[in-house]
Amino acid sequence: MAGNNYIKIRLKGYDHRLLDESSKKIIDAVKDTEAKVSGPIPLPNKRTVYSVIRSPHKYSYSMEQFEKIVHKRVIYIYNASSETVTKLLKVNIPAGVSVDIKA
Template sequence: MPKVRIKLNSTDIEMINNICESIKDIAKKSGIVISGPVPLPTKRLKVTTRKAPCGDGAATFDNFEMRIHKRLIDLPANEKVLHHIMRMQIPKNVNIKIEMKD
């Protein structure tokens, strides 16, 4: 039976968890069993910059960090469930990728 793999990633962990809960609710109402959401490793992007724009003065630095959170959900291919998932309102800062697997 073919399976659907849904990959989610976002910088906002609350939004990605809300989307995962919505997908779980849709699957539960339809009576299908899903595996996930599986939390994948969080990617941490770090940038260190110097505070002084001209280079004079004490060497002080600013550290900035952005975290990219990822989730993975597998579920059986069901046309009704996929239709509901594709009709969901997804925020702009949440990326979603849906793949069909055999």
């Protein structure tokens, strides 16, 4: 990877189906150019659990658990040209997906 110019796209979201759909859109857009694509690579999920007392005053032994899971994917694009970048900018990504792009 030392000699190649590559783009690292990191996707985060709560719904894994939206992430898979978004990564497929990105890969389809890049495949039209001469760039090579590696991914989507699934990264470990971030799971956060919250415990809340059910009753407002007493019976503090009765707890309710809520969890939040953040799913992550990484896509590497090698030998990217200016045409690849313009196609990436035109990809429509849903609102539930966070995209970080590093060159």
